[in-house]
Amino acid sequence: MVSALVEMKNIHKWFGSVHALKGVDFYVNPSEIVGLVGDNGAGKSTLIKILTGVIPADKGEIYFNGKKISFSSPREARDNGIETIYQEQALADDLSVTRNMFLGKEIQKSIGPIKLLDHKKMKKESERILSELGLKIPSMDQEVRFCSGGEREGIAIARAMYFKAKLVILDEPTRALGVAAVRRVLSLVKELKSRGIASVFISHNLHHVYSIADRIVVLVRGEKVEDIPKKETSIRELTKLIIRR
Amino acid sequence: MIIPARIKRIPSKILSYRSFSVSVILVGMIIGFWAITPEHKFISSPVIDIFLTVSPMITIVTIAMALLLISGEFDLSVGSIYALASAIVAILYTNHGVNPVIAVIIALTLAGVLGGFINGIVVTKLRISSLIATLATMWIYRGATLLITEEGREIPYYPGKMFPTFEKFFCGKILGGLPVQFLWLIVIAILLWILLEHTKFGNWIFATGSNKESARMMGINTDRVKIICFILVGFLAAFAGIIQTTRIHIAAPWTAQTMNLEAIAGAVVGGTLLTGGVGSILGAVLGAFSLRVLSLGLVMMGLSPYVYMVATGVLLILAVAFNELVRRWMSHR
Helix, strand or coil: CCCCCHHHHHEEEEEEEEEEEEEEEEEEECCCEEEECCCCCCCCCHHHHHHCCCCCCCEEEEEEEEEECCCHHHHHHHCEEEEECCCCCCCCCCCCCHHHHCCCCCEEEEEECHHHHCCCHHHHHHHHHHHHHHCCCCCCEHHHHHCCHHHHHHHHEEEEEHHHCCEEEEEECCCCCCCHHHHHHHHHHHHHCCCCCEEEEEEECCCHHHCCEEEEEEECCCCCEEEEEEECCCCHHHHHHHHCC | CCCCCCHHHHHHHHHHHHHHHHHHHHHHHHHHHHCCCCHHHHCHHHHHHEEEEHHHHHHHHHHHHHHHHHHCCCCCCCCHHHHHHHHHHHHHHCCCCHHHHHHHHHHHHHHHHHHHHHHHHHCCCCCCCHHHHHHHHHHHHEEEEEHHHHCCEEECHHHHHCCCCHHHHHHECCCCCHHHHHHHHHHHHHHHHHHHHHHHHHHHHHHHHCCCHCCCCCCCCHHHHHHHHHHHHHHHHHHHHHHHHHHHHHHHCCCCCHHHHHHHHHHHHHHCCCCCCCCHHHHHHHHHHHHHHHHHHHCCCCCCCCHHHHHHHHHHHHHHHHHHHHHHHHHHC
């Protein structure tokens, strides 16, 4: 058996008197696509926030690449190769595609002792990776606000790929997208897999999750009620699980 | 062929420049005033000379303000820092006989760097909005100025008597009559433009103002970005105050009381958004120039300074509406 890329063991979280996560075990294998589904308030986001260092767990252990870790900030998680893509937070609207792609990891050129941005190279690299992924954005200088929802999701995914993330967490990546855009995003997630990058796909939409996930994890009111390879289940069964309790 | 394709893109490229609308406004006003002032005196060497002499100080503060606005904050204390810095140099030099170079360094450090740093810390670490934080420091720095000048008395400052080169360094004339302070403006504007457009710190300023959360996610220390911007604004406000005091040979503790709003207005006329993430140095320069041209033009027409107040308000609304129109047109293209 392959050793897991990420393993979370017996995770508990209380918000006041609310027991939001009740001893959840969760793991992701290298280059696996895990669908994380559940109703509102099931604990999906809480689990992910704990993994990426946004909030701490009250109990439980997390292993990344076999090493015990506890990230204290999203930045630390990112430095270790875990990239989280939240729809609203992923990109800065007023910045160009290129500036967003390289935000925080800008390419520079030296002019004597002074380091300036290498706009040309960053633009070229952005163009290369986006066209590799089949994203046709008219201009790399275009402000991201003028990009469609699917394009924005694509830019964020491309960025994760370019900087060699090991695990990409996608929080509702298909929400508010049209049919064509959803298809594009789903194919990008598959592209992540083909490059050996694992991903966690969080969604309300079982059809979207079911179409690409290797394995599906169902949370209901803070408990893991199912953890099953996709082949062994169906959308109908999953739906029952989510809504029955 | 590369050239024809490039030429084809020129119209949309011009429009996409942040400073497009303010350029139109500025050129329009210059032509307008030229046309209506008696004997077209608006474009004559004395008027241009006045413009080059008096506009650099407020313009320097305006471009610094633009930088801070792009990072998502603003600073109401610039006028107080400006007055405090000039009071410090005058007191040290005139009352205590301190070498003027040292006096300037002390004033830039205390009023400028420390003043800006305090603003930045209060905003980012105490999490007080910059409106309240810098409103408070506006009074604190002004109060300090009045305290050290003994109830707001004006202090003479004439380092040029003993140190003529020192004075020329701030406000002499070079290249056959160009005021040195205008050269300072050009140098500072170019440096800030490089910082904003061509360094990674500039990229972080834009990102911090545009979407703080996503900037944080990408590992940018947004608090540090803001603190550095506050320090830059403080430093440049202090520097502008020192130029002014050196030029008029007096430190006036009550000076520059509306400079904060004029600087914000200039930056906004130049296409900077109060919500952060959008703006340019060139736009801010042209925005500040527009306000100066407006005031000079009205004076040339013999109108009361109060007309200038009304006209500034009108210009502000028109300029912002025009900016918005261009932006919207761009997005529907």
